[in-house]
Amino acid sequence: MIGITGLTKSYNSRQVLKDVDLRILPGEVVAIIGPSGAGKSTLLRCINMLEVPDAGRIHVDGRQVFYTPNGRGKLGVLDQFRLTWLRREIAMVFQQFNLWPHRTVLDNLLEGPVIAKGQKRADAVPRAMEKLRSVGLEDKADAYPADLSGGQQQRVAICRALMMDPKAILFDEPTSALDPELVNEVLDIMAKLARTGMTMVIVTHEMKFAREVADRVIFMEHGGIVAEGPPDEVFQHPRLRVYASHLSH
Amino acid sequence: MNTYDPGSVAAEYFPIFLAGALTTLGIVAAAIVCATVLGYVIATLRLSRVRALRIFAAAYVWFFRGLPLMLSLFFFYYTKPFGLTMDAFTAGLIAMSLNSASFFSEIIRAGLKSVNAGHLEAADSVGMNPLQKFVRVTAPEGIRLMTPPYINNCIIMLKESAQISVITVPDLMLQGQKAYNSTYNVMETLGVVAAMYLVMTSLLMVLQLVIEKKMGRKMGTTKQLREAVGSMA
Numbered sequence: 327m328i329g330i331t332g333l334t335k336s337y338n339s340r341q342v343l344k345d346v347d348l349r350i351l352p353g354e355v356v357a358i359i360g361p362s363g364a365g366k367s368t369l370l371r372c373i374n375m376l377e378v379p380d381a382g383r384i385h386v387d388g389r390q391v392f393y394t395p396n397g398r399g400k401l402g403v404l405d406q407f408r409l410t411w412l413r414r415e416i417a418m419v420f421q422q423f424n425l426w427p428h429r430t431v432l433d434n435l436l437e438g439p440v441i442a443k444g445q446k447r448a449d450a451v452p453r454a455m456e457k458l459r460s461v462g463l464e465d466k467a468d469a470y471p472a473d474l475s476g477g478q479q480q481r482v483a484i485c486r487a488l489m490m491d492p493k494a495i496l497f498d499e500p501t502s503a504l505d506p507e508l509v510n511e512v513l514d515i516m517a518k519l520a521r522t523g524m525t526m527v528i529v530t531h532e533m534k535f536a537r538e539v540a541d542r543v544i545f546m547e548h549g550g551i552v553a554e555g556p557p558d559e560v561f562q563h564p565r566l567r568v569y570a571s572h573l574s575h
Numbered sequence: 576m577n578t579y580d581p582g583s584v585a586a587e588y589f590p591i592f593l594a595g596a597l598t599t600l601g602i603v604a605a606a607i608v609c610a611t612v613l614g615y616v617i618a619t620l621r622l623s624r625v626r627a628l629r630i631f632a633a634a635y636v637w638f639f640r641g642l643p644l645m646l647s648l649f650f651f652y653y654t655k656p657f658g659l660t661m662d663a664f665t666a667g668l669i670a671m672s673l674n675s676a677s678f679f680s681e682i683i684r685a686g687l688k689s690v691n692a693g694h695l696e697a698a699d700s701v702g703m704n705p706l707q708k709f710v711r712v713t714a715p716e717g718i719r720l721m722t723p724p725y726i727n728n729c730i731i732m733l734k735e736s737a738q739i740s741v742i743t744v745p746d747l748m749l750q751g752q753k754a755y756n757s758t759y760n761v762m763e764t765l766g767v768v769a770a771m772y773l774v775m776t777s778l779l780m781v782l783q784l785v786i787e788k789k790m791g792r793k794m795g796t797t798k799q800l801r802e803a804v805g806s807m808a
Contacts, residue, residue, distance in 0.1 A: 374699075374700065376696055376699060376700070398624070403705050406699070406704060406705050407704050407705065410702045410703070410704050411702070412702075413699060413700055413701065413702035413703075414701070414702035417700065417701070418696075418697075418700035420693060420696065420697065420700075422693050424691075424693040424694055424696060424697035425697070426694055426697065426698075426711075426712060426716075427694070427716075428715045428716060428719065428790070437698075437701060437703075437711060438701030438702065438703075441703060441707055441711055442701050442702040442703045442704075442707060443702065486697075486701070487700075490701055490702070
C-alpha cells in the first residue's frame with residue numbers, strides 16, 4: 327500500500343529522518359511510537375507530502391510520488407496541483423483536529439468529496455450522515471466545530487477522513503490534544519475502524535492502544551527506526567523499555 | 576427685504592447635495608475596489624519568497640503610506656504625469672487608490688498571515704488544489720479577521736475623499752462649498768453636508784456589524800464567550 331525507501335529530511339542542519347525504509351501492507355494497522363523529536367510526525371507527514379523530504383522514494387498504491395525537494399520543505403504550487411491525487415488516496419487526522427471553524431459539521435464532511443473530488447452534494451450527504459451516525463454524532467450535523475468538545479471534534483475529523491474513501495488514513499497524535507476523559511471515545515472509534523480492515527498509520531503516545539490494536543509497532547528514535555514488528559516483540563526491546571519507563575512514572 | 580427662511584438651503588440645494596453625495600460614493604467605491612485589488616497584490620508580493628518582490632512591496636507601502644493624499648492628488652491632476660492629461664475624477668481615483676492600497680495591503684497581509692496553518696493543511700489533506708484552498712479556507716477565514724480594520728479604513732477613505740474637492744471633483748464637499756458661496760448660509764449648508772456624510776459612514780458601520788455578527792455566530796463564538804465568562808465567574 328505504502329512503500330518508503332531511503333527517506334531523508336533535515337530542518338536547517340538538524341537531520342530529523344535518516345534514511346528511513348518502511349512498507350505498509352493493505353489493511354495493516356501500524357503504530358509509530360517513540361520519544362518527542364524522533365521524527366515520527368515528520369515521517370507520517372512525508373507520506374502525504376505535507377512535508378517534502380530531501381531525498382527518498384515514496385510509493386502509494388503502486389504509484390510513485392514524484393516531488394521536487396526544495397529548501398522550504400513544503401510543496402510548490404505546481405506540485406500541489408500535481409499531487410492532489412495523493413491526498414485524495416491518503417486521508418489524515420490531525421492532533422489539533424483542524425476542522426474548518428466557519429463550516430458546520432456536515433459541511434466539514436462534504437468539502438473533500440464535493441469540492442475536491444467533484445461529487446454531487448446530494449450523493450454525499452447521506453454518506454456523511456451515515457458516517458456521523460457511526461460515531462454517534464448524527465445530531466451534531468448542523469453544529470459548528472466550536473460548539474463541540476475536543477473528542478467530538480476529533481470524531482468528526484475521522485469522519486471527514488473517511489468521506490474521502492481513502493486507501494489509508496494517517497493519524498498524527500490524534501489524542502494528544504484531548505482532555506484525558508475524552509481520549510477513549512476517540513480510541514474506541516479508531517479500534518472499531520481498525521477491525522473494518524482500514525489501512526492505518528498511527529503516530530501515538532498511547533502505549534496500551536498501540537499494543538492492543540496495532541498489527542505492527544514501529545519504534546523510532548533520533549530519526550531512525552530502532553525496532554519494528556508485532557507489538558509483543560517490540561515492547562520487549564531494551565530501548566523501548568527505557569522509553570516506556572520514562573512514560574509511566 | 577432679506578429674511579432668513581430656515582430650511583431653504585436644504586430644500587433648494589438638496590438635489591445638488593444628493594448628486595455630490597453620489598459622486599463621493601462612486602469615487603470612494605471605485606477607489607475601494609481598485610485599492611483592494613492592488614493592496615492584495617502588494618500583500619502577496621510582501622509575503623513572496625522572492626526577496627526583490629518583498630522589497631518592492633515594502634517600498635511601495637513606505638512611499639504611499641508616508642505621503643499626504645493631497646500631494647498625490649495634486650501630482651496626478653496638475654503635473655500631467657507621463658504626459659497623461661486626466662480629468663479630475665480620474666486623477667482623484669488614481670491618487671486615492673494608490674494611497675489606500677498601501678493601507679489595505681497591510682490589513683490583507685496581516686489577515687492572510689493569521690489564517691490558521693492547520694486549517695490549510697486540512698484542506699491539503701482532502702486533496703484541494705491551491706485555488707480551492709484559497710476560495711474555501713483562506714478567503715472566508717481571512718475576511719473574518721480583516722473585516723474590522725478593513726471597514727475602518729473604508730470609513731477613513733470616505734471622509735478623506737473630501738480632499739478631492741480641492742482638485743474640482745464635484746463631490747459632496749465641493750457642492751456644499753458652492754452652496755454656501757452663493758447663499759452665505761454656511762451653518763445650515765455644512766449641517767446638511769455633515770448629515771449626509773454621517774449617513775454614509777453609518778451605513779459602513781452597520782455593514783461591519785452585520786458581517787461580524789454573521790461570522791461570529793457561525794463560528795460559535797457566542798458559546799465560547801459564554802464559556803469564557805462562565806469560567807471567570
